[in-house]
Amino acid sequence: MTDLPSAEQIFAGLPDALLIIDEHHQIAKVNPVAESFLGQSARHLIGAHVSDHIQFHDDRLVKALVDKDANMAARRIPISLKGRDAGLVNFDIHTVPADQRWRIVSIAPLPAGGPIAEKPSSEQEPFSVRAPDILGHEIKNPLAAIKGAAQLLDRSLAEDQRPLTHMIKGEVERIAKLLDRMQSLSTKQPANVEAVNIHSLIDRARQSIVTAYGGDIEIKDRFDPSLPEVLVDPDAMMQVLTNLLSNAVDATKDIETSSIEVTTRYSFGASLSVHGSEQMFRLPVEIIIKDNGPGVPKELEQEIFSPFVSTKREGQGLGLALVRKLMSDMNGRVRYERAGDAKDTQFILFLPVAKQG
CATH class of the missing domain: 3.30.565.10 (Histidine kinase-like ATPase, C-terminal domain)
Known part of the structure; x- marks a missing residue:
């Protein structure tokens, strides 16, 4: 029976660029595809901070690189390597189940000619609003109206019916706090x-x-x-x-x-x-x-x-x-x-x- 390939051989032979990063966000290991994609040898990459070599235009992905708890997959997103535009990639970052101090970054470059994601201009960036911020703003307004209606209704109800309005008010307040947390889902607080x-x-x-x-x-x-x-x-x-x-x-x-x-x-x-x-x-x-x-x-x-x-x-x-x-x-x-x-x-x-x- 032929011996199975070692984990090292499998890691080296995978087709995507793979980086293993430690809890300090420093590169600990790369495969040959990652060396080729990043244009640097393993000797120069190991020990470097991952964000020194990889940059994204999306703030959520920027934060994911330096958040040890982040697990994220993104498709067809623009990437820059040391400030140089490197086209579109599929990107994954996940903690290692056996030891969550380590994470694996996977980058699969996409061929040119496909749909292009628009890169925000420098004029747009200060005014960009993330989806959770918009979601929070749009939901909090009707929540306030629901809470106000429950308070008015509470005044006209019999005593045995008031627990229902109390539940409505309590749930509204809880959801409002939840929205605040969702707006910082990618951060530890x-x-x-x-x-x-x-x-x-x-x-x-x-x-x-x-x-x-x-x-x-x-x-x-x-x-x-x-x-x-x-x-x-x-x-x-x-x-x-x-x-x-x-x-x-x-x-x-x-x-x-x-x-x-x-x-x-x-x-x-x-x-x-x-x-x-x-x-x-x-x-x-x-x-x-x-x-x-x-x-x-x-x-x-x-x-x-x-x-x-x-x-x-x-x-x-x-x-x-x-x-x-x-x-x-x-x-x-x-x-x-x-x-x-x-x-x-x-x-x-x-x-x-x-x-x-």
């Missing part, structure tokens, strides 16, 4: 964490989802009542929970006997390593959101937390990317896996415990 009873947040998220779907769904729970308080941002955590519960409802809507279950438990083994040191951050509280839907296709399992990757026909692929970012901002983690005999899907949230007393 500290969360406003506080000690919270996680079960109260799960109950709020469940009530919101059940109400949104007309009350005809059931979300079961298996709570550990002895759990300590967790250290999270309540608004961010609500968004994480509602995103995952909404996904579970969508995944099971065509199943005759659907099942959605939320489990909480304390685990002594979960911990988070801090890059650049030997410090370990313990994440002992787990929330498991499980459903019996079809799950994520095998070919997408490694990419589901990347922006613009979606299993829904009408999805935009931002929900799970946002979940991952919000959990990271709160020093937590999220994981997807098949449960038990692989018939069920589950997302597991790992959270830190608030300091006691």
Whole structure:
């Protein structure tokens, strides 16, 4: 039997330009195609900052190069090499699953003659507005009107009906804060964490989802009542929970006997390593959101937390990317896996415990 090629041989033989960059955004390894495309030998490239050699005209891609948490794919975008226009490329940047301190950059040059993406002129650049900024502006205005209408309606309702208007106002405020976060999706920002009873947040998220779907769904729970308080941002955590519960409802809507279950438990083994040191951050509280839907296709399992990757026909692929970012901002983690005999899907949230007393 012929020996299989080594990982080194495979890396060297791939047709795209490949760069491995470290947590300081410095080039650690390149393949021969990358040497040819960048016009530099590996000896000159290794140790250099990646943005010294590669530049984009799109601010989101510029930030992705120097954001260690960014996972992004872009197609037919203009690229410059050390300030020199190098045409259009397909570009991918992803963390290495086995060790997220490392990322792989893949660049596939496209032949000339195809559609050309317009490069903004220097006069346009100061006035350019990113899509999330426009989205935030256009949504916040009607949100303010909805909140105002709920406040007026609240005055004329009976006492037993006012919880519904309170829910509307609370959800409007939460969505407004979410929009602020979406406008900086590609950046790491500290969360406003506080000690919270996680079960109260799960109950709020469940009530919101059940109400949104007309009350005809059931979300079961298996709570550990002895759990300590967790250290999270309540608004961010609500968004994480509602995103995952909404996904579970969508995944099971065509199943005759659907099942959605939320489990909480304390685990002594979960911990988070801090890059650049030997410090370990313990994440002992787990929330498991499980459903019996079809799950994520095998070919997408490694990419589901990347922006613009979606299993829904009408999805935009931002929900799970946002979940991952919000959990990271709160020093937590999220994981997807098949449960038990692989018939069920589950997302597991790992959270830190608030300091006691």
